[in-house]
Amino acid sequence: MKDYLVLISCICFLVFLIPGRFRKYFAIGGWASIVGYLFLELPFYFSINNFLYPAITLLSAPFLYITAKYLLRDDPRVIQLSTIAAVAFLIYAPFGYMPALGNWLIAAVAEQTSVALAMIGYPVNFEAWNLMERNGFRTEIILACTGIQSIAIMLGVAWGVRSTVMQKIAGFLLVFPTIYILNIFRNVFVVTAYAEQWFPYLPEIAGNGEFGYESFFWAHNVMAELGALVFLVILAYALFRVIPELGNLADSLYRLYRSEVEQVVRRKTKESGL
Numbered sequence: 241m242k243d244y245l246v247l248i249s250c251i252c253f254l255v256f257l258i259p260g261r262f263r264k265y266f267a268i269g270g271w272a273s274i275v276g277y278l279f280l281e282l283p284f285y286f287s288i289n290n291f292l293y294p295a296i297t298l299l300s301a302p303f304l305y306i307t308a309k310y311l312l313r314d315d316p317r318v319i320q321l322s323t324i325a326a327v328a329f330l331i332y333a334p335f336g337y338m339p340a341l342g343n344w345l346i347a348a349v350a351e352q353t354s355v356a357l358a359m360i361g362y363p364v365n366f367e368a369w370n371l372m373e374r375n376g377f378r379t380e381i382i383l384a385c386t387g388i389q390s391i392a393i394m395l396g397v398a399w400g401v402r403s404t405v406m407q408k409i410a411g412f413l414l415v416f417p418t419i420y421i422l423n424i425f426r427n428v429f430v431v432t433a434y435a436e437q438w439f440p441y442l443p444e445i446a447g448n449g450e451f452g453y454e455s456f457f458w459a460h461n462v463m464a465e466l467g468a469l470v471f472l473v474i475l476a477y478a479l480f481r482v483i484p485e486l487g488n489l490a491d492s493l494y495r496l497y498r499s500e501v502e503q504v505v506r507r508k509t510k511e512s513g514l
Contacts, residue, residue, distance in 0.1 A: 242280045249273035250333050253326035264311045267322040270329075271307055275300045287448065290461050292469075306500045317492050320401060328396030335388050342383050346370050350381040353427040362432055374435035377452055387423030390468065391416055394475060401485045410482045415475065422471065426464050433459035 252270035256263045278297040285293045310318040335342045350370045357364055364372040370381040398411030433439060439446075439458035446457035480487035 242277055245273045245277040245280070247337070249277070250329045250337070253322070253329045254333070256322060257326045257330070264314060264319070267311050267319070267326075268308045270322070270325065271304055275304045290465075292461075292465050302501070302504075303497070306497055309500075310496065315496075317489065317496055320489055321493060324396045324400030326396075327400040328392040331395050332388060332392035335383065335386075345386050345388060346381055346383060349386045349424070349427070352424050353381065353431065356424050356428050357431060360428070362428075364431065364435075372431060374431065377435045377437075377456075379431045379434060379456075381427070385423075385427055387419050387426075390423070390472065391419050394419065394472065394479070397476065397486065398479055398483060401483065401489055403483045403485060407483045411479060414478060414482060418475065426468070430456070430459045430464055 249270045252266040252273060256266040256270060275297075278293070278300050282294060282297060285291075285297070307318050307321070311322065335345055347369055350366075350372065354364055354366070354372060362374070364374045367373050367378060372379050372381070394415040395412065398415055399408055403411070434452070434456040437452055437455045439455045440452070441454060441458065443454050446454040448457075476486075476490075480490065
């Protein structure tokens with residue numbers, strides 16, 4: 241069911257790119273499918289003690305309500321936001337839904353991660369084409385480890401707004417090599433931290449019953465996730481400088497969602513008599 245929701249979301253956003261009077265309903269379908277997927281993934285997020293995505297999931301519900309509300313009004317700000325999501329799906333879809341292409345990317349990233357590890361004097365063994373082992377600890381490289389999601393999102397941001405050809409080229413050169421290379425370093429850090437058991441702390445929070453998992457949890461689920469989040473914010477700011485229209489869109493979207501949240505808070509406060 242979860243995989244079908246991702247596929248439905250992808251199809252809805254791609255259809256949304258086709259001009260027509262009903263395109264806003266496809267955008268709503270795309271956003272709703274994403275939110276549904278996040279909620280269905282909650283048990284998995286909790287099973288690996290991931291707290292970032294559950295927080296995002298809870299915030300996605302009011303986001304969906306506000307976005308759908310303004311899509312029905314043909315608001316140009318949320319139309320533009322949906323265009324960004326659609327472009328991101330257009331970039332991600334070939335890797336996500338064509339196994340040969342996705343596996344090619346995974347194999348390339350696994351090999352490049354292995355080469356980077358060897359360059360720092362930390363060679364690993366391959367137990368399978370995408371499964372690396374060191375000190376008895378195995379790390380599997382999957383599509384999520386390739387950085388393609390972040391690349392697709394940021395290229396969607398760069399290409400989903402009105403901009404010149406040169407701005408689009410500059411956006412690509414800023415996004416793709418930067419995220420791809422930093423993602424290799426991220427993989428190197430996670431593999432090394434896990435294999436060397438750098439962070440065997442707080443098993444009651446970070447453990448899942450698997451020996452040594454705590455180091456993977458802190459390296460992958462906390463440090464790498466937070467580091468990626470900070471980096472994407474910095475990269476977004478750099479894109480704003482390259483494509484000024486992005487900055488204007490971000491500011492208008494911030495004002496829109498903040499205004500909606502403030503109205504709800506004021507209404508709830510008035511109803512409670514505070």
